Amino acid sequence: MPKKEAHITAKDVTMAYGDFVVMRNLTFAVYRGDVFVIMGGSGCGKSTLLRIMIGLKSPARGCIFYGDTDFWEAGSEEQHRIKRNFGVLYQSGALWSSMTLADNIALPLGQYTDLGTNDINEIVSLKLDLVGLAGFEKFYPSEISGGMRKRAGLARAMALDPEVLFFDEPSAGLDPVSARRLDDLILELSESLGATIVIVTHELPSIFAIGTNSVFLDAETRTMIAQGDPKKLLADSTDPRVRRFLTRGEEGMGE
Amino acid sequence: MKTIVAKIDTQTGSETTEPGLSFNISKERLLVVRCIGAWRIDQPWPSAEGVLKQLDSKNGIQAVAFDLKGVTDWDSSLLTVLLKCIERSEEKRIPVDLDTLPDGIRRLLKLATSVPEKKDTGRGVAPKSLLYSIGQSTLEFFHSSREMLLFIGEAFLAFTRMFTGSIQFRASDFKQIIRECGVQALPIVSLISLLVGLILAFIGAVQLMMFGAQIFVANLVGIAMVRVMGAVMTAIIMAGRTGAAFAAQLGTMQVNEELDAFSTLGISPMDFLVLPRMLALTLMMPLLCIYADLMGVLGGLIVGVGMLDMNLMEYYNQTKGAIRLNDLFIGLFHSVVFGVLVSLASCLRGIQCGRSATAVGQATTSAVVTSIVCIIVATAIITIVCNVLGI
Numbered sequence: 001m002p003k004k005e006a007h008i009t010a011k012d013v014t015m016a017y018g019d020f021v022v023m024r025n026l027t028f029a030v031y032r033g034d035v036f037v038i039m040g041g042s043g044c045g046k047s048t049l050l051r052i053m054i055g056l057k058s059p060a061r062g063c064i065f066y067g068d069t070d071f072w073e074a075g076s077e078e079q080h081r082i083k084r085n086f087g088v089l090y091q092s093g094a095l096w097s098s099m100t101l102a103d104n105i106a107l108p109l110g111q112y113t114d115l116g117t118n119d120i121n122e123i124v125s126l127k128l129d130l131v132g133l134a135g136f137e138k139f140y141p142s143e144i145s146g147g148m149r150k151r152a153g154l155a156r157a158m159a160l161d162p163e164v165l166f167f168d169e170p171s172a173g174l175d176p177v178s179a180r181r182l183d184d185l186i187l188e189l190s191e192s193l194g195a196t197i198v199i200v201t202h203e204l205p206s207i208f209a210i211g212t213n214s215v216f217l218d219a220e221t222r223t224m225i226a227q228g229d230p231k232k233l234l235a236d237s238t239d240p241r242v243r244r245f246l247t248r249g250e251e252g253m254g255e
Numbered sequence: 256m257k258t259i260v261a262k263i264d265t266q267t268g269s270e271t272t273e274p275g276l277s278f279n280i281s282k283e284r285l286l287v288v289r290c291i292g293a294w295r296i297d298q299p300w301p302s303a304e305g306v307l308k309q310l311d312s313k314n315g316i317q318a319v320a321f322d323l324k325g326v327t328d329w330d331s332s333l334l335t336v337l338l339k340c341i342e343r344s345e346e347k348r349i350p351v352d353l354d355t356l357p358d359g360i361r362r363l364l365k366l367a368t369s370v371p372e373k374k375d376t377g378r379g380v381a382p383k384s385l386l387y388s389i390g391q392s393t394l395e396f397f398h399s400s401r402e403m404l405l406f407i408g409e410a411f412l413a414f415t416r417m418f419t420g421s422i423q424f425r426a427s428d429f430k431q432i433i434r435e436c437g438v439q440a441l442p443i444v445s446l447i448s449l450l451v452g453l454i455l456a457f458i459g460a461v462q463l464m465m466f467g468a469q470i471f472v473a474n475l476v477g478i479a480m481v482r483v484m485g486a487v488m489t490a491i492i493m494a495g496r497t498g499a500a501f502a503a504q505l506g507t508m509q510v511n512e513e514l515d516a517f518s519t520l521g522i523s524p525m526d527f528l529v530l531p532r533m534l535a536l537t538l539m540m541p542l543l544c545i546y547a548d549l550m551g552v553l554g555g556l557i558v559g560v561g562m563l564d565m566n567l568m569e570y571y572n573q574t575k576g577a578i579r580l581n582d583l584f585i586g587l588f589h590s591v592v593f594g595v596l597v598s599l600a601s602c603l604r605g606i607q608c609g610r611s612a613t614a615v616g617q618a619t620t621s622a623v624v625t626s627i628v629c630i631i632v633a634t635a636i637i638t639i640v641c642n643v644l645g646i
Binding site for chain 1: 423425428431507508511512513515516517518519520521522
């Protein structure tokens with residue numbers, strides 16, 4: 001079996017807000033094609049780690065590598081090039097409220113490609129078709145439901161066919177059926193596009209359904225205490241904190 | 256020991272019992288805390304101070320127990336008192352017997368004490384010294400000044416990028432902002448400017464009539480409006496109306512992670528959001544200023560013709576003779592400066608906004624206050640410079 005290529009590597013990353021250290025000594029690798037889950041309890045710093053990985057917040061210490069390039073040491077043009085290959089779905093969807101769904105998806109296409117209006121419109125329609133929102137081109141984000149906003153956000157994140165897609169709590173605020181549909185969609189897109197996917201979540205069904213690799217952040221010790229395939233972690237991990245989380249508190253409560 | 260006071264509730268006719276708390280210490284040095292009555296959160300309840308003092312005193316208490324047989328009703332008020340006693344006992348390493356407590360209370364107390372208090376949250380409760388506060392405020396001042404200068408620098412760079420053809424904002428957005436800053440502001444600018452003209456004319460008329468010089472009301476209103484008041488009043492209106500809207504829009508975008516979405520796509524919020532707002536307001540402000548000047552003069556004319564028995568042409572000719580082209584240019588210069596200041600201050604506060612609804616409110620308030628302070632300071636500086644230059 002060929003050795004997998006590391007797409008994103010975190011080396012000794014420490015995250016802090018001022019003097020308050022959120023997490024320290026995070027070292028892990030996200031391989032190409034992985035569905036990588038950043039998991040842990042509420043408030044442990046999962047979203048902060050994601051913000052560091054997508055270039056919105058600098059780490060207090062340590063490096064994030066994209067291939068061989070240290071993102072936070074790279075020049076602005078290099079950072080821009082790396083970001084060009086990102087797609088991010090934020091927790092709230094973060095659709096631009098003053099624009100229609102079509103404009104939301106068309107904007108990155110207009111910024112980064114030389115496509116004509118007709119081509120852009122066709123791609124916009126395709127992306128909306130892929131997430132099951134065909135016919136909603138002219139709708140504003142305020143006119144659609146939360147689940148639809150998430151899917152529209154996913155369509156925007158995929159607009160430029162990025163190599164890596166980041167999801168910040170994609171199922172948060174969704175009913176179980178919509179959450180399951182979104183998971184299926186993420187899995188389908190990952191397999192068909194071959195994109196690397198990084199997901200921040202604490203939804204166990206999602207973690208087991210789509211995760212192929214993961215890192216577990218522990219708020220108590222403020223560092224990562226496990227990594228690997230979540231299903232294997234469930235089967236093999238002996239750490240009570242990991243077991244408590246992955247079994248929804250059914251195991252490891254006595255520790 | 257406190258006695259139980261029974262009362263008849265006049266509304267419901269039911270018996271109510273005031274909550275009571277007492278304690279005694281047995282020969283075996285067992286501290287028994289006894290609670291009685293109905294403990295309800297909507298009425299005062301006794302303090303646990305006496306019990307806590309006993310626990311703090313070094314009189315050899317061996318254990319603590321509770322007697323709640325006399326409690327007829329309870330809620331969180333009783334729990335807070337029990338929790339205080341239990342926590343103090345644990346601090347003093349005195350065993351507490353919880354077995355005598357009712358099941359519901361015991362389970363809630365267990366829940367409340369199951370997670371230890373987090374001590375390292377970085378939020379100390381100790382009051383900060385004056386020196387510390389002064390130091391922190393000074394550092395914050397330098398930090399915010401640096402942020403402001405960075406923002407101004409970035410805005411300037413975005414402005415220069417516009418001439419290299421690498422601007423990123425959409426024409427449709429720009430048109431919409433122009434409409435909001437321009438046409439939609441006309442009604443309020445009309446009303447305020449007309450009233451300012453009327454007020455100036457009234458005040459002037461009262462004084463000038465004493466010398467029979469009421470004709471100079473036209474000079475007063477014309478020069479004041481065209482040279483400075485038209486621009487200042489328009490700027491203040493735009494700070495309260497459009498500036499606040501800019502800050503609220505950008506602040507809400509910050510809360511909804513929309514600004515993050517721009518950043519991760521490599522689109523500069525400065526180019527896409529701030530620049531069109533700056534351009535629109537700076538372009539619209541002089542036009543609104545000219546309009547406000549005309550409305551102000553119209554206000555003066557209403558007083559002149561209606562109250563001072565001046566004729567229309569007389570007032571017009573007097574105004575025309577009084578206002579120099581210089582006055583108009585100075586007024587327009589004011590308005591351009593105000594346009595830049597109001598848009599910069601508002602967008603800065605919007606972009607700096609935190610990630611909560613309160614932060615949006617603070618950003619909006621701060622945008623208006625900063626804009627108005629900038630307007631007044633800029634007016635003073637321009638007036639002094641004009642005076643020194645003799646224009």
